Amino acid sequence: MNGLYDGEFTGFKIASPEEIDTALREAVVAVDANVLLDLYRFRPQTSQDLINTLKSLDDRLVVPHQALREFWRHRQRSQGSPRGATKTATDALAKSGRSMCDALTTWAKAVGVDDDELSDLASRVDGFIDTLRGELQDVLDGADADRGGDPILEQLEELLAGRVTAPLETDEWTECMAEANRRIESEEPPGYKDAGKQDNDTPEGGAGDYLVWYQATRYGKEKSKDLLLVTRDEKEDWWWREQSDFVGPRPELTLEYHQLTGRRLFLLRPADLLARASVLEVEVDQASSVDAGRVAESDEEPPAELWTLPALAALLERLDREAPVQAAALRLATPDQNGRVSREKVYELGGYADDRMLRGFTRPVRRLTATLQGEGAVPTRVAPVFVARYPDGVKASYFGVPAEVPALLEELSSPSPNPADEPPSSDGPDTFGAAG
Structure with missing residues (x-):
């Protein structure tokens, strides 16, 4: 006789806060590429807090080979994202300033304001916009000064020494590609939301998420431990979601890992990991978890539009x-x-x-x-x-x-x-x- 969570229903057991804390202390913790890339997008304190948290995991930390491949592929773009975001914001402010001055000119003509008064109003708008743009640049310059060179890369070199899984052999790679493509076609997690990447210019096409999953789960099996995956990916092919709430891993993934290893699967976002850092006896800034969540929200993809x-x-x-x-x-x-x-x-x-x-x-x-x-x-x-x-x-x-x-x-x-x-x-x- 079976119980509520036996057999095919294993994946529906929702982890309690205490079970997640135990996993943080004991499980293998696999980190996705987006977590490493976000170190360049967080404010310096958040990045340092996350690195310190990952360091506390010692030999339980692992990075799937595919995740590191994606990190190097996208690192330069992420490294420049604070600068790009600042330029976007300052350009938008300049455009808004021009729009306000145009509106003032139209208004002045309608009510008969003389040129001197209009010039004074326009100057005040320009001064306000210039002040805001300067303050944004000061924030960016301060962040660059705090980072100095690339301390993130220097710390990652030390952190990940001996912590990256080996690349797959050719035959195993071919088998994984076939399985990933099958899952995309049948919409089985993880990775089917990346169907649009199948014919891109990368060797793996749309199979990246499955390769990360495969390498992480096989490492967990090798170590005979529970597996905790940390990812900023919030798509439905990873998460069991109820509206805006993240319940846990997709039940299919939990069941698959249990069938493979007899162990449990957990899933956390970087913001969740930072919020629980005290479990690992790591002290982090209270604002770091909020900052990590803010970056995740800013990276959400808008809904797709239809072809016309x-x-x-x-x-x-x-x-x-x-x-x-x-x-x-x-x-x-x-x-x-x-x-x-x-x-x-x-x-x-x-x-x-x-x-x-x-x-x-x-x-x-x-x-x-x-x-x-x-x-x-x-x-x-x-x-x-x-x-x-x-x-x-x-x-x-x-x-x-x-x-x-x-x-x-x-x-x-x-x-x-x-x-x-x-x-x-x-x-x-x-x-x-x-x-x-």
Whole structure:
């Protein structure tokens, strides 16, 4: 006979605060790349507090090899993010100052204010904006002075010595890629929310999260310990969430780790780790946990926008000129094909040799989408319109499109109605089909 949390229901047991504290003291603690990268985004005190907390874990700390690969790949961008954020803010302030001065000029003309008085008001606006911009720059300069060079990298070199898992052998890597692609296709955690990365320029494509998971769980199995993963990733393919509350790891992940090791899985965000640092007898600034949470909130992705008929038409027009095979393939992802284009059909359209790889096939689509987004012809937050799918292994089996696209493709392929065949309308000529 079984109980409430036995067998397939193991993953539904929610960890108590006391169990999380015990895990912090005893479990293997695996750190994701985003945690290391955020050290460059936190205020200096928060970064130091997090490093001190990680140091207290001693030999229980581990960084999956894939996480370190992603750290080095993105480090320079994260290192410059405080400077970039400051520039964005100061540029926005300057733009606001110009808008206020324009508003004052319009107002002055309407009420008959003389030029001297208007000039005085504009000067006060300029002075206020300059003061704010100077204060923002002072904060940045102070942070740079506190850091001096790259003390984060220096401390990480010491902290992670002997704490990074070995890279996977070729056969194991291939097996992991196949499993990651299968999970993305069937929407099994973790990593299926990265489906849009499958055909990017990195060796792992959309498999990064699964590789981190695989390497961390195998290390936990090797050590025969509970596993606590620290990540800033808040997507649903990692977390069991109830509205805005983070309950714990996805039950499927907890069950998978239990079946692999007989042990328990825990999940914390950097802000949660800092809030519990006292369990590890580490003293941290009270504001550090809040700062870590603020950075996580600022990094949340806005909701995706849908493809529209004009946007898709603009993309296809550009593809026709620069990537006709990709344009022809995309046009086939219609409702009668369930929004899919087979690998075989792509080879047929391109006249490709059998030994040709399709990695990079969607690169022109991504490039032209980005160009059109810059021109304002395509919404900035649309999902990738043409994505390689890998349900059977490391080779793309087919290409898919977002749910709204097949109907748009069908509409674009339909001939525009002949006005001579249309009955007269009291509302004037119908121009809706002109965009198609």
